[in-house]
Every structure is written in C-alpha cells, then in structure tokens.
Amino acid sequence: MSHKWLIENGAFLVLDHTCPIINGYMLIEDDLIKYVGEIRPQVEEGIQIMDGSGLLFMPGLINTHGHSPMSLLRGLSDDVTLQVWLQQKIWPMEAKFSEQEISAGAALSILEMIKGGTTTFLDMYIYMDEVARLVEQAGIRAVLTRGVLGMCSEQEQLDKLAGAVSFAKEWNHAADGRITTMLSPHSPYTCPPALIHKFVEAAHDLDVSLHTHMSETRLEVEQCIKDYGVTPAQHLQQLGFFSRPALVAHGVHVNSEEIQLLAAHKVSVAHNPGSNLKLASGIAPVVQLLEAGVNVSLGTDSAASNNNLDMFEEMNLAALIHKGVSGDPTAVPAIEAIKMGTEYGAKALGLSHIGSLSAGKKADFIALSLQQAHFVPKSDLLSHLIYSAGAQDVEHVWVNGVQVVRHKECLTMDEEKICYEAEAALQRIS
Amino acid sequence: MSHKWLIENGAFLVLDHTCPIINGYMLIEDDLIKYVGEIRPQVEEGIQIMDGSGLLFMPGLINTHGHSPMSLLRGLSDDVTLQVWLQQKIWPMEAKFSEQEISAGAALSILEMIKGGTTTFLDMYIYMDEVARLVEQAGIRAVLTRGVLGMCSEQEQLDKLAGAVSFAKEWNHAADGRITTMLSPHSPYTCPPALIHKFVEAAHDLDVSLHTHMSETRLEVEQCIKDYGVTPAQHLQQLGFFSRPALVAHGVHVNSEEIQLLAAHKVSVAHNPGSNLKLASGIAPVVQLLEAGVNVSLGTDSAASNNNLDMFEEMNLAALIHKGVSGDPTAVPAIEAIKMGTEYGAKALGLSHIGSLSAGKKADFIALSLQQAHFVPKSDLLSHLIYSAGAQDVEHVWVNGVQVVRHKECLTMDEEKICYEAEAALQRIS
Numbered sequence: 001m002s003h004k005w006l007i008e009n010g011a012f013l014v015l016d017h018t019c020p021i022i023n024g025y026m027l028i029e030d031d032l033i034k035y036v037g038e039i040r041p042q043v044e045e046g047i048q049i050m051d052g053s054g055l056l057f058m059p060g061l062i063n064t065h066g067h068s069p070m071s072l073l074r075g076l077s078d079d080v081t082l083q084v085w086l087q088q089k090i091w092p093m094e095a096k097f098s099e100q101e102i103s104a105g106a107a108l109s110i111l112e113m114i115k116g117g118t119t120t121f122l123d124m125y126i127y128m129d130e131v132a133r134l135v136e137q138a139g140i141r142a143v144l145t146r147g148v149l150g151m152c153s154e155q156e157q158l159d160k161l162a163g164a165v166s167f168a169k170e171w172n173h174a175a176d177g178r179i180t181t182m183l184s185p186h187s188p189y190t191c192p193p194a195l196i197h198k199f200v201e202a203a204h205d206l207d208v209s210l211h212t213h214m215s216e217t218r219l220e221v222e223q224c225i226k227d228y229g230v231t232p233a234q235h236l237q238q239l240g241f242f243s244r245p246a247l248v249a250h251g252v253h254v255n256s257e258e259i260q261l262l263a264a265h266k267v268s269v270a271h272n273p274g275s276n277l278k279l280a281s282g283i284a285p286v287v288q289l290l291e292a293g294v295n296v297s298l299g300t301d302s303a304a305s306n307n308n309l310d311m312f313e314e315m316n317l318a319a320l321i322h323k324g325v326s327g328d329p330t331a332v333p334a335i336e337a338i339k340m341g342t343e344y345g346a347k348a349l350g351l352s353h354i355g356s357l358s359a360g361k362k363a364d365f366i367a368l369s370l371q372q373a374h375f376v377p378k379s380d381l382l383s384h385l386i387y388s389a390g391a392q393d394v395e396h397v398w399v400n401g402v403q404v405v406r407h408k409e410c411l412t413m414d415e416e417k418i419c420y421e422a423e424a425a426l427q428r429i430s
Numbered sequence: 431m432s433h434k435w436l437i438e439n440g441a442f443l444v445l446d447h448t449c450p451i452i453n454g455y456m457l458i459e460d461d462l463i464k465y466v467g468e469i470r471p472q473v474e475e476g477i478q479i480m481d482g483s484g485l486l487f488m489p490g491l492i493n494t495h496g497h498s499p500m501s502l503l504r505g506l507s508d509d510v511t512l513q514v515w516l517q518q519k520i521w522p523m524e525a526k527f528s529e530q531e532i533s534a535g536a537a538l539s540i541l542e543m544i545k546g547g548t549t550t551f552l553d554m555y556i557y558m559d560e561v562a563r564l565v566e567q568a569g570i571r572a573v574l575t576r577g578v579l580g581m582c583s584e585q586e587q588l589d590k591l592a593g594a595v596s597f598a599k600e601w602n603h604a605a606d607g608r609i610t611t612m613l614s615p616h617s618p619y620t621c622p623p624a625l626i627h628k629f630v631e632a633a634h635d636l637d638v639s640l641h642t643h644m645s646e647t648r649l650e651v652e653q654c655i656k657d658y659g660v661t662p663a664q665h666l667q668q669l670g671f672f673s674r675p676a677l678v679a680h681g682v683h684v685n686s687e688e689i690q691l692l693a694a695h696k697v698s699v700a701h702n703p704g705s706n707l708k709l710a711s712g713i714a715p716v717v718q719l720l721e722a723g724v725n726v727s728l729g730t731d732s733a734a735s736n737n738n739l740d741m742f743e744e745m746n747l748a749a750l751i752h753k754g755v756s757g758d759p760t761a762v763p764a765i766e767a768i769k770m771g772t773e774y775g776a777k778a779l780g781l782s783h784i785g786s787l788s789a790g791k792k793a794d795f796i797a798l799s800l801q802q803a804h805f806v807p808k809s810d811l812l813s814h815l816i817y818s819a820g821a822q823d824v825e826h827v828w829v830n831g832v833q834v835v836r837h838k839e840c841l842t843m844d845e846e847k848i849c850y851e852a853e854a855a856l857q858r859i860s
Contacts, residue, residue: 074806075813079763112803277754278817280761307817308804313746321751324707331710333509373542374738374821376504376849377856383505387708387737391804392822419806426807 003401004029006043010052011370011381012036012357013059015343020335020382026057028363031176031401036357054371056381058338059356060119060141060364060399061311062345065249065270065299067147068123068131069097071112072105072426073304082217082279090304096429103130104425107418110138112309115410116391119364119399122247122270122299122349124184124211128167136175139404139412141364143349144171145182145211148199150191157195165202172208178400180208180351182247187213188232189220193239200240209350210241214248217281221253233258233267242267247348249299251289252282259285259292268295268348271340273317275301286322287331297348298340310391315341319386334386363401368393433831434459436473440482441800441811442466442787443489445773450765450812456487458793461606461831466787484801486811488768489786490549490571490794490829491741492775495679495700495729497577498553498561499527501542502535502856503734512647512709520734526859533560534855537848540568542739545840546821549794549829552677552700552729552779554614554641558597566605569834569842571794573779574601575612575641578629580621587625595632602638608830610638610781612677617643618662619650623669630670639780640671644678647711651683663688663697672697677778679729681719682712689715689722698725698778701770703747705731716752717761727778728770740821745771749816764816793831798823 007026014022014036024038035041070090077089097105102125113121119140123131124147135142146164150157168181183206185191185199196212203210215221215232224232233254236242242265251269254262262269271284289296298314300306319337323329332340346355353362370378374388397405404412437456444452444466454468465471500520507519527535532555543551549570553561554577565572576594580587598611613636615621615629626642633640645651645662654662663684666672672695681699684692692699701714719726728744730736749767753759762770776785783792800808804818827835834842 072807073809074804074818075810078810078813078817079760081759085759108803108806115803274750277750278759280753280757280759282757283754303804303818307813310804310820316743317750320704320707320747321754323710324713324751325755327710327712329511329515329708329710330509371846371849373538373545373845373849374504374733374740376538377502377853379503379856380505380508383508383737387508388504388733390740390820390822392820415803416801419801419803423807426809 002030004043005048005050006041007050007052007057008040010367011056013056013338013382013385014357015335015339017335021056026357028401031363033357033359033361033363035359052367054369055367055395056370056385057357057365057367058385059342059354060366060397061117061341062297062349062355063113063118063121063300063309063311064247064297064345064348065272065301066109066121066123066309067125067302068109068121069102069105069125070302070304071109071309072101072422074307076304078278078307082281085279093429099127099130101425101429102127103134104421106131106134107413108422109303109309110134110140111410111413111415111418114138114140114397114404114413115394115408116310116312117366117394117397118309118311119366119397120345120349120351120354122211132171132174132179135179137412139399139402141178141354141399143180143182145184147184147186148191148195149186150195161195161198161202165206168206168208172206176400182209182211184211187220188224188235193228196236196239196241200244203244209245209247211247211249212236212241214251215253216250216276218253231255231258233261237261237265245350250276250281250284252276252284254285256288259288259294262289263292263294266295268297270297270299270348271318272299272301272314273321274314275305277317277321279305283321283325286318287326290336295344295347296340297345311341312390315386334382337386338382364399366394366398367396369395432460434473435478435480436471437480437482437487438470441486443486443768443812443815444787445765445769447765451486456787458831461793463787463789463791463793465789482797484799485797485825486800486815487787487795487797488815489772489784490796490827491547491771492727492779492785493543493548493551493730493739493741494677494727494775494778495702495731496539496551496553496739497555497732498539498551499532499535499555500732500734501539501739502531502852504737506734508708508737512711515709523859529557529560531855531859532557533564534851536561536564537843538852539733539739540564540570541840541843541845541848544568544570544827544834544843545824545838546740546742547796547824547827548739548741549796549827550775550779550781550784552641562601562604562609565609567842569829569832571608571784571829573610573612573781575614577614577616578621578625579616580625591625591628591632595636598636598638602636606830612639612641614641617650618654618665623658626666626669626671630674633674639675639677641677642666642671642679644681645683646680646706648683661685661688663691667691667695675780680706680711680714682706682714684715686718689718689724692719693722693724696725698727700727700729700778701748702729702731702744703751704744705735707747707751709735713751713755716748717756720766725774725777726770727775741771742820745816764812767816768812794829796824796828797826799825
C-alpha cells in the first residue's frame with residue numbers, strides 16, 4: 001500500500017523566476033512528490049498532515065564533487081602550499097588508510113552532509129564498496145565512482161580500471177536506485193592518454209557518465225600543454241572523454257576556447273569555490289562558463305581542503321566571490337547560486353528525477369526553520385538562503401520520501417558512535 | 431562580595447603561537463578573567479565549578495564595523511549595482527525610519543550578534559540613543575558613534591556634529607563601562623573637509639577615537655583625487671584625522687603609499703570581506719596591509735549588504751579570499767584570521783581590556799560545543815574555528831563576566847518579541 005502525506009502552510013522554494021517561493025502545500029506519495037502549489041490539493045480523509053508553518057522547504061542540496069573518506073584528515077594541514085599539503089601531509093596519511101579508516105571517514109562525511117541538507121553527493125575515492133554500503137544504510141542518495149590514479153605499471157592500471165568497472169557495474173541503481181555510478185580516471189595529469197581512452201570505452205560499454213579533475217591548478221595546465229601540445233579540455237576531447245556525458249571538477253584555469261568546447265559538448269563543471277580558495281588554486285571563470293551555457297554545479301571537494309561539507313557555504317561563496325572579482329554586483333545572483341546547488345547539480349550528475357520541488361520528482365527535500373534572527377525580516381527568503389543561511393539551519397531532511405533527519409537529529413546514523421570512531425581511526429594511523 | 435567561579439576540563443584558545451589552544455582551567459572573578467592555564471589554580475572550597483568538557487572557550491568576537499538598525503533591510507535588495515541599491519532601495523526606506531524602526535532593527539542585530547558569539551560591536555548610525563539603551567539591556571559591549579553625513583547646509587552640519595558630540599559625551603563609559611563612544615564623519619566623500627576637521631578637534635576635546643568609511647569603492651577614490659588632488663588616506667591625514675586613534679572601514683582601494691601612511695599613523699582598518707564582495711566593491715589588500723604592520727580587524731558591515739552578522743563567516747572569508755586572489759595558500763593563516771576577529775578588533779576599538787583569554791582581561795568569552803561532525807576529528811581546533819565553524823556553533827556567551835547566552839538561548843533579550851517587532855516595523859514602512 002502506498003503512503004501519502006501532505007505538508008500544509010509551508011513556504012516552498014519552487015524556483016519559478018517570477019515567484020521563486022510560494023506559500024502552500026506539497027503532497028508526497030512514497031518516494032515521489034505528487035504536487036506542489038498554492039491551492040490545497042484534494043486528498044483522502046485521514047491522510048497524514050504535517051504543519052509546515054515557520055518552515056521553508058527546498059530541494060535537497062547536491063554536492064557534485066568530493067572524497068568522503070578524507071574527512072578523517074580535516075584540519076590535518078592548512079595554510080601550506082599544495083605540494084607540501086599533498087606530499088608531506090595528505091598522501092602519507094592516506095597510504096595508511098585501511099578499510100576501517102575509509103569507513104570511519106566516509107561515515108563522518110555522510111553524517112555531516114545529511115545533517116547539513118545535502119541529499120545527494122558524488123564521491124570519488126579508491127575503495128568504494130564501504131562507501132556504497134554506508135550510503136545504503138544512511139538513506140542518502142549518491143553517485144559513486146572509483147577514482148583511478150594511473151602513475152603505475154600498465155598491468156596495475158588495467159587492474160584498477162577493472163576494479164572501477166566492476167564497482168560501477170555492481171552498484172549502479174543499487175539501494176532502491178539511490179546509488180548510481182560513474183567511471184573516473186583521476187585527471188589528465190595522473191593518467192596516461194591510453195588509460196583515459198580505455199575509461200571512455202568502458203563508459204560506453206556500461207552506459208555510465210565520466211568524471212575527472214580538470215584544470216584545478218595553473219601548473220597542471222602548463223604540464224598538459226608541454227606533454228601533449230593541447231590544453232586539458234582539448235586533450236580530454238581528443239581522447240573521446242566528451243563523447244560520454246561528462247562532469248569535470250574545478251575548471252579553474254580554462255581559457256575561452258575551452259569554455260566554448262565544454263559548452264559545445266554539454267560538459268558540466270563542478271565548481272568548488274571553498275577548496276579552490278583555500279588551496280590558492282585560483283577562481284574559476286564561473287560567469288563566463290554560465291554565459292557560454294555550460295552547466296555549472298557545486299562541490300565541497302574533501303573536508304581536508306575545505307574544511308567542512310556545508311553546501312550552503314559553497315552557494316554563498318559562489319554568489320559572493322564572482323561579484324567581488326568581476327566588480328559586477330549582478331554576477332551570480334541568488335537564484336543562480338541556488339540552482340547551482342540543486343537543479344544544475346542534478347543535471348551534472350545525470351539525475352533528471354531530482355533537483356527541484358515539482359510533481360514527478362523524487363521526494364528529496366529539506367526544511368529550514370525560519371524562526372531565527374538571521375532570517376528576519378522575511379523580505380526575501382531566497383536571498384536569506386544564499387546570503388544568510390548555513391548547514392546548521394537545516395531542521396528536517398527527507399531522501400526518496402523517507403525522513404532521515406528530524407529536528408536536527410539524524411535518524412539513520414549513530415552520531416556519537418561515528419564521531420568516536422573517526423577520532424579512533426585517526427589515532428590509529430597518527 | 432565578589433563572585434568567583436572556575437571552568438575546568440575545557441579547551442581554551444589562548445593564541446600562543448607555539449600552542450594556540452590549551453586544555454585546562456579558567457578562573458573568573460566578577461567581570462575579570464583571573465587565570466587561564468593547564469594547571470588547576472588553588473581555589474577556595476565550595477567555589478562554583480563549571481565542567482568545560484567538550485567545549486572550546488575563546489574570546490568573544492569583535493565586530494568593528496556595522497550599522498545595526500539596517501538589519502531591518504536584510505534581503506530587501508541584492509544583486510544590483512551600488513547606485514541602485516543605495517538610491518532606489520536603501521535610502522528611501524531609511525528615510526522612513528522613526529525611533530521605533532531604529533530600535534527594532536538594532537535589537538534584531540544585537541540578538542543575532544550576541545547569539546553568534548559577538549561580544550563587542552562597533553555601531554555607526556544616525557540616531558544612537560536607542561541603540562545605547564538596547565546595549566545596556568542586552569549586556570553586550572559596544573562602541574557607539576553617530577555617523578554624520580555632511581551633504582547639507584553648514585548650520586545643519588554643525589547641529590549634527592553637536593548631536594554626535596553630545597551623544598559621545600553622554601554615553602562614553604556608560605553601562606558599567608560596556609559602552610564607549612567615538613566620533614564619525616561618515617566619509618571623505620560625504621563630508622566637506624571643514625566638517626571633518628571640526629570632528630578631529632572635537633575628538634581631541636573629548637579624548638575619543640575617530641571612525642569613518644574610507645576607500646570602499648574605486649569611484650570615491652577617483653572623486654577624492656579629482657576634488658582634493660590627493661587620495662582619501664592623504665586627504666584624511668592632511669585634515670588631522672590620524673592625529674587621533676583612528677579606525678577606517680573598508681580600505682579596499684588603497685595604494686602602497688597609503689598603506690605606509692596608515693601604518694606610520696597606527697591607523698586600524700576594519701576589513702569587511704562579505705560586504706565588499708557582495709556589493710562588488712573589490713577585495714582589500716589585506717596581505718599588504720598586514721605586512722606593512724597595519725592593524726586589520728574585521729566587520730560585517732550592515733545586514734543589508736552582508737546579509738548576516740556572522741563574524742565566523744567574516745574570519746572564514748578573510749582566511750580564504752586572500753589565498754585565492756594572491757595564489758599564496760599561506761596568506762592569512764588561521765591564527766591571523768582569528769586574531770583579526772578578536773585581538774586586533776580590540777586594538778582597533780582602543781579596548782585594551784578585551785580580545786583575549788588571559789588574566790586581567792574582561793571576562794568576554796564564548797564556548798562552542800565540539801561534539802559535532804564538522805569539528806571531528808579534533809586534529810586542530812584552531813583550524814576548525816576558521817575553516818569549519820559558524821555562528822550557530824556558539825553554545826554559551828559571557829560578557830563582562832555575566833552569562834548572556836546559555837545553550838543557544840539569549841538570557842537578556844526576548845527573541846520571539848524581537849523577531850515579531852522587526853517584521854512589524856518593516857511592514858509599517860513598506
């Protein structure tokens with residue numbers, strides 16, 4: 001028997017340009033939104049009713065780039081150059097990760113994301129089975145992909161590719177469809193062209209999308225031009241990467257020709273403003289990307305370079321920094337920033353059934369309590385979401401129609417145990 | 431009889447460069463911190479003890495630039511040019527402000543700040559008596575100053591100056607010393623030189639510091655050079671402004687000569703990263719200012735251009751944007767950002783008795799609960815404060831030894847009433 005319930009008297013972020021927020025009703029049946037509107041829908045007597053007064057309902061946030069196990073390394077190293085950060089701090093610690101540490105770090109990330117209103121996240125890491133099992137239990141939605149570093153023998157490369165393919169096959173559409181998978185050569189600077197090409201072929205075989213890091217730092221762009229005579233976007237295009245639906249993370253150092261190329265091939269870019277600023281990688285040309293018609297979504301990257309997984313902060317940064325850098329206060333307005341965190345995120349992940357509050361979409365949504373000083377006066381709730389809100393304003397979270405956070409408490413994960421185990425895991429390898 | 435109490439088993443942010451955070455004890459007597467250290471101090475039997483386990487204690491944050499009544503205009507207008515924002519939106523609304531609206535807006539700001547861990551704020555606005563009364567009641571610490579716009583007749587200018595002087599006299603050292611005052615010509619572009627000079631004289635007479643807006647936008651700098659043949663910093667210096675302890679807000683467009691001039695005259699700069707980004711004013715050369723030895727503090731500016739009053743967000747932005755813009759990941763490290771929000775803020779306001787957790791300072795401090803996913807693992811709590819925390823992590827707040835927030839609840843202000851009255855005030859003038 002299906003379960004139908006109605007939210008009444010709530011404010012709903014519908015993102016219509018003329019009226020982005022409406023006061024009204026939302027009807028949910030099982031895992032689907034059946035209706036959102038200002039007029040009360042006709043419903044059966046005795047249907048379960050939730051009073052939405054004082055709450056703002058919006059689509060769950062979509063984090064399109066991250067590495068969940070790395071939350072274990074949060075705050076381990078800051079304020080140093082990328083080389084020192086990676087080579088002296090992050091890589092030596094990651095080398096000590098066993099399945100237990102992966103699990104502890106990923107659980108910590110999922111807990112933080114789910115409580116902070118992220119209902120879908122993309123995760124790229126080495127050992128992904130444990131992450132997939134955690135996603136299954138936590139009730140969150142995820143796009144999972146094993147990232148492959150190709151700086152090893154050809155045989156090892158092939159083994160890793162086989163592992164990535166087998167993971168992508170096994171878990172695609174698992175957990176009631178909450179899990180989908182992608183294939184991910186780590187980046188053009190860590191994978192030889194032949195390996196990237198094999199990934200493209202495998203993606204065609206499996207009918208999955210491709211993900212990779214591209215043009216995060218100036219150095220890697222220079223290296224690509226030196227090694228292959230072309231920019232990273234051109235390089236990937238030549239390898240057929242864009243013949244599949246593709247999502248590239250960062251895109252900080254892309255020129256106007258590359259922007260046109262990304263637009264022409266409908267490649268999405270996961271913008272990670274917090275991580276890019278913190279690692280001093282630079283500021284992606286988001287205004288130019290959007291103008292060219294590129295789909296730009298948002299990501300936190302890992303908590304080792306962010307150092308939290310608060311998607312409200314990324315939306316806020318996306319709305320702020322491009323104004324400050326361009327000198328144009330109309331750059332990335334609030335409605336664009338919120339779409340980057342929701343609708344455009346869904347598009348980047350190829351998930352057409354999430355990303356907005358509208359009939360027919362999966363019931364992935366969150367509610368924020370409006371009874372707080374920083375949301376008063378309620379002149380423009382959309383503005384408040386981008387310029388004033390934070391992860392900790394999230395009161396309730398539903399994924400696939402199931403409530404996973406109630407009054408800031410995660411119903412599917414043991415917060416105390418997860419925090420304890422993360423501390424213990426770090427202790428073990430320190 | 432004096433009231434002494436001890437916090438034990440807490441983590442304390444002492445900002446020693448070798449060991450910024452210690453685990454230990456803090457002894458408070460009335461309005462003063464008597465001891466902070468790792469060794470338990472000898473105390474009388476029966477003394478009140480607070481268990482600080484799981485809490486991080488730090489100095490209260492110091493917001494060195496704002497306009498509290500303007501919170502009433504939060505979200506009224508975003509994503510537009512400064513001219514449209516001011517002339518079509520903000521000024522027409524402010525023209526309708528009566529004492530009731532001032533009071534409603536200021537109360538809302540103070541509530542938001544106090545709950546978010548700000549224990550001292552500088553406020554510059556037109557009618558300040560009501561703000562002063564609210565500060566008295568709320569138990570927060572404040573530096574209050576009537577800002578004077580000089581685009582009016584000479585007689586009106588003199589009347590306004592007289593009002594500012596009379597306010598500064600009446601309220602300086604009021605509310606058990608929690609209120610101090612300054613004098614503030616609004617800016618070089620809104621005040622004729624003669625008026626600014628009179629402010630300087632009055633500041634000498636009253637022995638108070640001076641505050642003003644300086645070089646927020648490129649346009650005002652160009653106008654200053656056109657009108658007076660010198661940059662704003664040179665202009666203010668020629669008018670004697672820096673013969674008093676002075677704090678200038680913004681300093682976005684200052685050249686290297688001006689930076690040297692500010693350093694030579696020990697002028698403090700209130701950096702408002704959120705507001706400067708949102709209004710697309712630009713990015714202040716904070717790295718260069720700090721290198722030159724200028725004292726740089728932080729401010730939120732008003733909630734009409736921020737749009738919240740979260741000082742954690744300003745510290746985060748200060749630590750992030752200068753890395754991203756300079757390409758140097760070591761720019762504004764966490765310890766510098768936290769000092770900008772505390773110690774340097776105290777210096778900017780001329781309040782040597784606040785700004786750090788150390789014996790002899792006023793007991794203005796806050797406590798954050800560490801039992802949260804985004805603070806795990808506890809590898810580096812200083813890093814977490816800058817790169818992961820937000821206003822809503824604040825659990826307890828004390829000002830002048832008196833607890834004003836307990837478990838996120840403000841003990842001195844009626845939150846529901848304040849939010850209601852702010853909505854009503856905006857309705858009245860809309």
